[in-house]
Amino acid sequence: MRKITTLIGVLALASMLLAACGGAVPTVSGEPITVKETVLVTVEVTAEGGAVAETTPVPPPVAVAGGERLQTIMDRGNLICGVHGTFQGFGFLDTAGAWTGFDVEFCRAWAAALFNDADAVEFRALSAQDRFTALQSGEVDVLSRNSTWSFTRDGELGLTFGPVTFYDGQAIMVRKDVVSDATAGLDALEGAQVCVQSGTTTELNLADQFRAAGVNYEPVVFEDQSAAFQAYEEGRCDAITSDRSQLATQGQAVLSNYDDHVILDLVMSKEPLAPAVAQGDDKLADMVHWVVYGMIQAEELGITSENVDDFLTSEDPVIRRLLGVEGELGSKIGLSNDFIYRAIKLVGNYGEVYDRNLTPYGLARGQNDLWTNGGLMYAPPFR
């Protein structure tokens, strides 16, 4: 009898675990076979999707396959967006209870495109370790949490990344009493103790770079970036490593005397930060892609949240198509035709979002400027 009780206990534990892993996708759980079929359809339609859409004036929502996640979002009436929570400038819940930040504003833009309401977003603060699991299990619809787009994450984790919203690179911040020269190399950090956040590409790059340089170091790994910064501030580590943007913004926000620290010029990696959705819903992925591209395109065309209404009467066909005044661009991916207009009107173009959130921290546009200004921000044509 005791054995049976133990067995039941183990089973109950296991079921709770499994429920936590997989229970959060309400729409799919009941009908596994339907899902598989839909995925198959995706392949067929995308193969000839362009031609069909050009000739048929009626854009039936079914035409774009794999839309059940997007449909769930539309039925629910809001978008659940996974964000950082304690990262000033990118995703931050301030003392007044308002969400601010670069990544947060993209969530608002998607909500604006979907519901014509930039506040139809439910934010979920996620740790670096939880973020992809939250996406896989369907706890969040979109992840906009300064996540690096990498092959493994795209392939093995079952994610689809959106366009890069911020081109970043890993950097290392050191106390000036250890290394005072910003041009120093990794050799200067022989034997150093380095604070780092777990579950990040940074953690992996750190190991790779120091191994390649043959320099010994000791990592001190924290689950939470704030804890890593706090430990660095208290002198637990000689250096802290993270994305350059993060070191600059968090450093100014958290460290008591930012001038005592120096960010080395050394670029340790490419960190393209991009939003992500779970694989299997191309429609949702399209929406995420094209809203971001629309915001970049709007900046290129000089359309801002202030003057967007003036452009509605523009004669320029490029602008008219972008804002949905003419053409059926939105409905081809199952959205309202004016979805870009809504995002621009309610949130702003890429440059506005950048200036509002990142310029105050002294982060120059650099690589994140438009391609016309020598940066990397480039939107495919809207036609």
Next chain:
Amino acid sequence: MQITAFWRNVRFLQALGQVAFVLIIALAAGFLYANVSTNLTRQGLTVGYDFLNNPASFDIGEANIPYQASDSYGRAILVGLVNTLVVSILGIIFTTIVGVIAGIARLSSNWLISRFAIAYVGVIRNTPLIIQLMFWYFGIILQLPAVKEAVALPGPIYLTRRGVYMPWFEAQPTFDSWRIYIWVALASIVLIWLIFRWNYNRSSLPIPLWWNLAYLLAPVLILWIGMILQPQPPLLENIPVLTGLNFKGGLRLTPEFAALLFGLVVYTGAFIAEIVRAGIQAISRGQLEAARSLGLSTAQALRLIVFPQALRVIIPPMTSQYLNLAKNSSLAIAIGYPDLFSIAGTVANQTGAVVEVILIMMLSYLSMSLFTSLLMNIYNSRVRLVER
């Protein structure tokens, strides 16, 4: 003879109930399994343990077994498991000492001592462990001076925010030939125990307390003789010395390890104190008074009469506290100690094999706990009241 209809047969109904219960459980498990595998298939993820052989390519700050970033994920998880075991075993040893002392202090007739113990138990038991860990780590250990201004305690033990440095022994090449003395020293302990036992069986009189010193003195004496006989000492004291930015030599406890161990010991010790107090109070006062009236001193009465009986009450709840300590060590992630939970979390994040890694973690903690329970149950059956 009347045959009861089967739907009225109590034994049948009981069996039916059990079968139904098992069926429900099996169905629920099956549904959940199908749900997980559907979700995984939908996202093109496969379940399997092949990833354990891939290189981990992340570093671990402190490892008790050799590890480098080019080792496999499996090895990384093993490092985490060993780290968890180290902190759990040391924690269980120290928390028992702290808890027993605090439990006895709680019953002390000395007003100051008993109030102090009550305050300790009250404060520690009623605040969450994670907050205490944060307090010890950020509030105490990281507030220690920098390496160059280290607090030097006799020993020398140095307290710094980079860790605690203390002297340690370092094995010399001659250590191997010296092993025989260690075995002789251990044998002497067993021998003394046998002599005391024989003496007790012969005379039925308990040995005086100070005789127990023999357990300590004999091995020390033997080891000391060994030291003298060997031309080169087998062990050298390795004293930490400040060289450059850091101390070299000696034994270093990282701030994370120190904070975690300290936090777990202090927290669990408060619970054990209450268990010990309850165990002692469960023995009726008459026992103590009877022992005193037979001429035993208070210390003798406690040691020979009260404690052996109190152990019966103490051991079972103590086991759950040991299990709690081991499981609570998973909070290490908050203060950066690379335990099983922390490393397995990183592995899950890097590989996407969340389900597999969680199963590994559950199995590890489960087997650790079952093993601890097994040992404690064996011990419990030794001290249990023998009923004839």
